[in-house]
Amino acid sequence: MITIPYLTALSTYFSYGLLFAFGQFRDFFRKIFDWWHASNLQGYAPICLGLEDFYIRRLYLRIQDCFGRPISSAPDAWFDVVERYSNDNNKTLKRTDKINKCLNLGSYNYLGFAASDEYCTPRVINSLNRFSASTCSTRVDGGTTTVHKELEECVANFVGKPAAIVFGMGYVTNSAILPVLIGKGGLIISDSLNHNSIVNGARGSGATIRVFQHNTPSHLEKVLREQIAEGQPRTHRPWKKIIVVVEGIYSMEGELCKLPEIVAICKKYKAYVYLDEAHSIGAVGKSGRGVCELLGVDTADVDIMMGTFTKSFGSCGGYIAGSKELIQYLKYTCPAHLYATSISPPAAQQIISAIKVILGEDGSSRGAQKLARIRKNSNFFRSELQKMGFEVLGDNDSPVMPIMLYNPAKIPAFSRECLKQNVAVVTVAFPATPLLLARARICLSASHTKEDLLKALEVISQVGDLVGIKYFPAEPKKQQQQQQQKQGKGTIKLE
């Protein structure tokens, strides 16, 4: 739950109001200037009508240098950020040849597979030599290799389901599967903070969409009861199918889903459960099998498990795991399987090798070490930040920790000040998050050492004092108190 100081809320609204007013004034004068000068459109309609790109032109472009920074190395714990400069107040940015080596707190590199790995990389290079970089075909034409078959079995075993199907892109997995699973006459109930891919897939399916309050099983039950009682809109016939879509870890909050309660409610009302484990697969759970293992939910209770390979496995692509009949049906109908190019064989080999390392099948205990390290890193970092007085969201054990900024001016301030001290953070603002709740999202990795974390904490604390985001009172340091007590005892003894 996000607690925001009341005065900060008022000042944030006022800041956005001011930015909005300035933007509208500039647009107004721009319209007058353009009316005087002839347009070069030659009778074609303009691509954007004034209001659609207002946010991009007047708010986003002002702080464009905080987003989309190009990097020139693998996204490991330390990486090279390319410097950019602008001559026209951030409207266009030009790259220079200089690079800064920065601490990486933004990549989804939970288990440290993003950089070259001693087990995975030789096998990936072998697979590149054998199969080449692309299959140049769809799965049904000529794009299914032995690597694809092995990958699907591997994923199904890892996740704990009878069968799995793999796609080349994670976003497409959600937006191409939901229209196939449900159509007009069905009902999709999705969490209010679900990812854009789920929202697009749900809108593309043609089913009726209802939203329940984020992570609140009681509101889900209320919405389910209301919708089942009312039936389809206008005809009031019973729904053909009801699917409830939730995520394992919500990427903007770092919170875990309340899966046991939600699964119990869905069983009671006979709705299907669709779990999107993009951020949680491989990163949480005792052996890395995701949020079901962490929360003790039987995988047979979750009907469709979806996940991506970009976060914990250092590759690309997405998967759907379910019963054999479901996967067989998807292989006949899903457009991402029938018409899209299959996943690249070296990328598939990277996933297979990463899963083998996580499960310990490569003969070493590196997988278990990585899982223990990510958990230790996340818990240590989160507790230290909270002790300093920052407002940090997210549950324990979650490697995603957003630090709340709120005010729109603090977003570029935090980002630029951290970059000056060689720490690269990702800041997120409206419309990816609600208007009030802008944040800096930190993603930890198993390849961050203790020194890296201490440096990051020091830099973030300094920048936090400068920018003014320590909204909670900091805890007094216990060591100083103990030292003062010892000195007090010492002086008494001397006297």
Added chain:
Amino acid sequence: MYVRAVPPTDLNKNTEWFTYPGVWTTYILIVFFSWLIVLSLFGSSPGTAWTVVHLSHFFVTYLFFHWKKGTPFADDQGIYNGLTWWEQIDNGKQLTRNRKFLTVVPVVLYLIASHTTDYQNPMLFFNTLAVFVLVVAKFPNMHKVRIFGINADH
């Protein structure tokens, strides 16, 4: 003093910010401070300042609530392109708390403006016209109504 920010179930990012705590207070404070600014800039009587604030409030809120359509970003693929901001809030549900508050504010401003100018013409005429237009635009029956096709879609 801290407040809880519970994310609402509104998918429209253009209107969802209105359901968080602190919006009503900010609105009232902005109106009050603009009165102070008008008073200090023009050096007029308090009544004239309230009339100026009332009329500029009318222009600004009519333009942004009832004239401009759509959303200022392209993420939602233009689903709301035919709806004004007033028609978008609360997902189109009528007579919610937010809508009632937004209907009351122009009326209260009108009462303050007319009282402090002692109900004299010509200020009274303009003030009455402004509040009449604003309140009628906010009626539930005017949802998606375009009189004489003004501001309708192409």
